[in-house]
Amino acid sequence: MTVTIHDVAKRAGVGSITVSRVINNSGYASEETRQRVLEAVKEMGYVPNRLASSLRSNRTNVLALVMTDITNPFFTVAARGVEDVANKAGYTVIFCNTDEDKEKERKYVEILMQNRVDGIVLVPSSSDSESVETLQQNGKPVVVIDRRITEKQVDQVRCDSVAGAVQLTQLLITLGHRRIALLNGPQNVSTASDRLVGFNRALAAAGIDPSKQVVISGAFTRESGREMTRQVLEMSPRPTALFAANNFIALGALSALESAGVRVPEDLAMVTFDDLPESLVVSPFLTVAAQPVYEMAARAAEMLVNRLAGKGSESFEEIVFPTQLIIRKSSGTSIQS
Amino acid sequence: MTVTIHDVAKRAGVGSITVSRVINNSGYASEETRQRVLEAVKEMGYVPNRLASSLRSNRTNVLALVMTDITNPFFTVAARGVEDVANKAGYTVIFCNTDEDKEKERKYVEILMQNRVDGIVLVPSSSDSESVETLQQNGKPVVVIDRRITEKQVDQVRCDSVAGAVQLTQLLITLGHRRIALLNGPQNVSTASDRLVGFNRALAAAGIDPSKQVVISGAFTRESGREMTRQVLEMSPRPTALFAANNFIALGALSALESAGVRVPEDLAMVTFDDLPESLVVSPFLTVAAQPVYEMAARAAEMLVNRLAGKGSESFEEIVFPTQLIIRKSSGTSIQS
DNA sequence: CTGTTAGCGCTTTCAA
DNA sequence: TTGAAAGCGCTAACAG
Numbered sequence: 001m002t003v004t005i006h007d008v009a010k011r012a013g014v015g016s017i018t019v020s021r022v023i024n025n026s027g028y029a030s031e032e033t034r035q036r037v038l039e040a041v042k043e044m045g046y047v048p049n050r051l052a053s054s055l056r057s058n059r060t061n062v063l064a065l066v067m068t069d070i071t072n073p074f075f076t077v078a079a080r081g082v083e084d085v086a087n088k089a090g091y092t093v094i095f096c097n098t099d100e101d102k103e104k105e106r107k108y109v110e111i112l113m114q115n116r117v118d119g120i121v122l123v124p125s126s127s128d129s130e131s132v133e134t135l136q137q138n139g140k141p142v143v144v145i146d147r148r149i150t151e152k153q154v155d156q157v158r159c160d161s162v163a164g165a166v167q168l169t170q171l172l173i174t175l176g177h178r179r180i181a182l183l184n185g186p187q188n189v190s191t192a193s194d195r196l197v198g199f200n201r202a203l204a205a206a207g208i209d210p211s212k213q214v215v216i217s218g219a220f221t222r223e224s225g226r227e228m229t230r231q232v233l234e235m236s237p238r239p240t241a242l243f244a245a246n247n248f249i250a251l252g253a254l255s256a257l258e259s260a261g262v263r264v265p266e267d268l269a270m271v272t273f274d275d276l277p278e279s280l281v282v283s284p285f286l287t288v289a290a291q292p293v294y295e296m297a298a299r300a301a302e303m304l305v306n307r308l309a310g311k312g313s314e315s316f317e318e319i320v321f322p323t324q325l326i327i328r329k330s331s332g333t334s335i336q337s
Numbered sequence: 338m339t340v341t342i343h344d345v346a347k348r349a350g351v352g353s354i355t356v357s358r359v360i361n362n363s364g365y366a367s368e369e370t371r372q373r374v375l376e377a378v379k380e381m382g383y384v385p386n387r388l389a390s391s392l393r394s395n396r397t398n399v400l401a402l403v404m405t406d407i408t409n410p411f412f413t414v415a416a417r418g419v420e421d422v423a424n425k426a427g428y429t430v431i432f433c434n435t436d437e438d439k440e441k442e443r444k445y446v447e448i449l450m451q452n453r454v455d456g457i458v459l460v461p462s463s464s465d466s467e468s469v470e471t472l473q474q475n476g477k478p479v480v481v482i483d484r485r486i487t488e489k490q491v492d493q494v495r496c497d498s499v500a501g502a503v504q505l506t507q508l509l510i511t512l513g514h515r516r517i518a519l520l521n522g523p524q525n526v527s528t529a530s531d532r533l534v535g536f537n538r539a540l541a542a543a544g545i546d547p548s549k550q551v552v553i554s555g556a557f558t559r560e561s562g563r564e565m566t567r568q569v570l571e572m573s574p575r576p577t578a579l580f581a582a583n584n585f586i587a588l589g590a591l592s593a594l595e596s597a598g599v600r601v602p603e604d605l606a607m608v609t610f611d612d613l614p615e616s617l618v619v620s621p622f623l624t625v626a627a628q629p630v631y632e633m634a635a636r637a638a639e640m641l642v643n644r645l646a647g648k649g650s651e652s653f654e655e656i657v658f659p660t661q662l663i664i665r666k667s668s669g670t671s672i673q674s
Numbered sequence: 675c676t677g678t679t680a681g682c683g684c685t686t687t688c689a690a
Numbered sequence: 691t692t693g694a695a696a697g698c699g700c701t702a703a704c705a706g
Contacts, residue, residue, distance in 0.1 A: 004699055015677045020701060028675050047475060050451045051392040052699035055682050060388070070416060071616065076408050083434065092448055095407075095432050097420070111429055114387045138384060222616045254619040279408065279559045280617060282591040341683055352693040357685060365691050389683035393698050 003046045012040040023048055054116065063304060064094040064112045065297075066105065066131070067123040068220075071097075073277045074247060074293055075123070078145070081297025082121050089305040091118070098125045100186070100219070105131055113138050119304045121297070124149050126188040141307040143300040148190035155307070157300040157319045161191050161273070164289035164323030165198025165243075168271040171287070171327065172241045173206045176335040177269060181214035181239040183228040183249050192217070195245050195273060214239055218249070225252020233260055240335060244272035250286060265332025275326065287331035289323040296321055340383045349377040360385060391453065400641060401431040401449045402634075403442065403468070404460040405557075408434075410614045411584060411630055412460070415482070418634025419458050426642040428455070435462045437523070437556070442468055450475050456641045458634070461486050463525040478644045480637040485527035492644070494637040494656045498528050498610070501626035501660030502535025502580075505608040508624070508664065509578045510543045513672040514606060518551035518576040520565040520586050529554070532582050532610060551576055555586070562589020570597055577672060581609035587623060602669025612663065624668035626660040633658055 005023075009016040014033060021027040022037040029037070040046070054060040065082045067075045079095055086093045094117065098105040102125050109131045112120060119141040122131055127150050135142045136154070143155040172180050182199050185192035200210040216231060218224035225248060232239055233256070244250035250272035257264055264270050275290035299319060306312045342360075346353040351370060358364040359374040366374070377383075391397045402419045404412045416432055423430045431454065435442040439462050446468045449457060456478040459468055464487050472479045473491070480492040509517050519536050522529035537547040553568060555561035562585060569576055570593070581587035587609035594601055601607050612627035636656060643649045 002699090005701095006699080016699090017678085017701070018676060021676090024701090026701095030675065033675080045474065047447075047450050049392070049453065049699050051388050051397070051453055052682090053701070055386070055388040055392055055684090056699080056701045058682080070407065071410075071413050071614070073408075073617070076413060079407060080434075092431075092452075094429075097417075110384075113384050115429075116386065116388055137382065248616065251617065251619060258620050276617075277408070279585065280410070280588065280613075282588060283595050339683090342685095343683080353683090354685075354694085355692060358692090361685095363685095367691065370691085386683050389698090390685070391698095392700090393683080393685045395698080 002049075003044045005046075005048070008037065008040045008044055008046050011044060012036045058116075060116050060118055061091050062094060062115070062117045063091045063119050063121065063301070064096060064108075064117045065121045065123075066096045066098060066108055066112070068098050068100045068125060070095060072220075072248060073280060074274055074291075077277055077293045078123075078297035081294040082301040085298045085301035085305065089309075091305065098123075100125045100189075102126055102129065105129060106134075109134055113140065118308055119143075121145055121300050121304060123147060126186070127190050127193075128188065141304055141312075143304050145296060145300045146191065148194070153316050155300075155303050155312075155317050157296050157303070157321070158191075159291040159296065159321045159323050161194035161323075162198040162201070164273060164291075164325075165195040166202045167323065167325045168243060168273070168287075168289050169199050169202035170206070171325065171331060172243065172269060172271060173202065173208065175241075175269065175331065175333065177241040178208060179213070179237060179239040180241045180243055181216065181232045181235075182243045182245065183225060183232070183253060184215060184217050184245045185220040185249070187217050189220075191273075192220075192245055199243060220246045220248055222248045222252035222255070225249035226256040227252075229253040229256035230260075233257075233262065239268075241269040241271070241331075244270065247272065247274035247276055250274075264330050269332040269335070270330040272330075273323075284326075285329050287328045288326050290326055291323055292321050339386075340381045342383075342385070345374065345377045345381055345383050348381060349373045395453075397453050397455055398428050399431060399452070399454045400428045400456050400458065400638070401433060401445075401454045402458045402460075403433045403435060403445055403449070405435050405437045405462060407432060409557075409585060410617060411611055411628075414614060414630045415460075415634035418631040419638040422635045422638035422642065426646075428642065435460075437462045437526075439463055439466065442466060443471075446471055450477060456480075456645055458482055458637050458641060460484060463523070464527050464530075465525065478641055478649075480641050482633060482637045483528065485531070490653050492637075492640050492649075492654050494633050494640070494658075495528075496628040496633065496658045496660050498531035498660075499535040499538070501610060501628075501662075502532040503539040504660065504662045505580060505610070505624075505626050506536050506539035507543070508662065508668060509580065509606060509608060510539065510545070512578075512606065512668065512670065514578040515545060516550070516574060516576040517578045517580055518553065518569045518572075519580045519582065520562060520569070520590060521552060521554050521582045522557040522586070524554050526557075528610075529557075529582055536580060557583045557585055559585045559589035559592070562586035563593040564589075566590040566593035567597075570594075570599065576605075578606040578608070578668075581607065584609065584611035584613055587611075601667050606669040606672070607667040609667075610660075621663075622666050624665045625663050627663055628660055629658050 005016045009019045083093045096108040105125045203210040216228045271287045275288045342353045346356045420430045433445040442462045540547040553565045608624045612625045
């Protein structure tokens, strides 16, 4: 029924291992033999069976990127970063969405291990994710990206969320703001907790009591951003500035503010983490701490590829990229307080 | 080294086939045996090898979505539609980006066949894509989505681009526009050619000579949208309305218009195909012909899953969804011509 | 430069 | 309800 390597071998009048060598460009083969084999392959419409090949060789040449939500432009850019590097190194990439759900993450990791992917780039759904442990126990190289994981020996690539939050907060303070609301992500995600740390640090350094500021913890979603913003708008005195912990929260905030007729930055200043990709924005307006997502993802993929090639460093690497402060209109100008 | 099914079998004191049955919930197994097997599985940290399983059973339980660009929100929504349905049916989904490149598409299809995925949802990079033929020759079920393919017997799911373009064009005509510029995608993609057909049809029906209208063919990208818009702005007499053939072209147009200080809709009216996902838009502004992307993708996945379950219809199905005209501000009000 | 042998880990087939 | 034997298609290891 299906054409196998043996059929091709017979047709070409060679041994099947020779066909294997020609197909995979491994080992020697005389030019003449090579031609005959390739011809037979074409004539018979032979499609190598990677399942068999991988079973035997113990390599699939497949990597996986486990992330929270491909719907977020942040991650779709990350996906391209991983894919580009991986493809160049001869790997195919599989993408998985965990929706910030620990159980979904566990399931995907299980499936990936069953399918014997060679390595994994992981955006852990929460700080106490057990995926790294599971994977390492099974001898699968992992690189954790974007978020920290508690007490784990593992390769990591991420941005300096603390420093980025400090920059954004300092900017607002410099502009005269003394009541700033932080619309944050879930506490159990390191990017959220780190941004809170940076927020507090900048406030304290400026002699402002952090405990008197408004900090709301929600989800990294637009809907949550709207909801948190509504809460802020009902406060009195109302904060004069908003610090959104990621792009989706910022979009939700903008939408809620517009509904309420609150102008940015005239009535309320705003800053946020994560820039939106140029392709999706008509005219950039938000003051942001931008993360070099593509580079981070590409770097993570490189580390993985290197480990698989036996070229990785002995110890685990931890790479922290700086954020870039981009000041635009949403943060406004100095205010009188 | 690795724990195999035999190791588990030995530990549980049963035959390996029994372990297989318990793991896959196939065939009979007494409750006692089942418990002993599951215990052994857990104790030994056994991870079934799907490569071996698939090699033997000739099923991978993996589907693939081959699309042009996951960076486009249109496709990220489509991805979720396929994934949700597929997961529910017990399949994992692999995503591939072709970047509208025929060669890349060919390569991915090749890899997917080598990996013996069970079926494929395909957004063909161009109307003359040969992927369908290749896949069908290898007995792989395919469902073509979003775009038509010339002269092919294959399951298809898409939107009625002609009717959508007619609606958008009619709206502009009704508002008094007589000089409309169509910023289109590449000619060899059916959604582009169909939208041109609808555009012309609506004009002709209104007694306007289509051949006197401005039609530019570019790519479905933001950069191309900018470039085409610049061309339009230099024309004299300048068109009074813009018809963008997809969301990225529209975003590029908006950006170019803003740079040029041209206001929408006051100075120039605008309509476009494809709505942007709610999560990415602060306040919807564009008048669009919206496509039910998620539903289309889900339907395509269903067809595929059904075929694989032997429940598909005898003949090939062709499902065409209607577009939904959503009138917002960008199309403006009636003008005097 | 080429081939033989064996076996990767699982499930199908048949038998009990 | 359970098991033994065979083999899916390929490549590692060795030999020539």
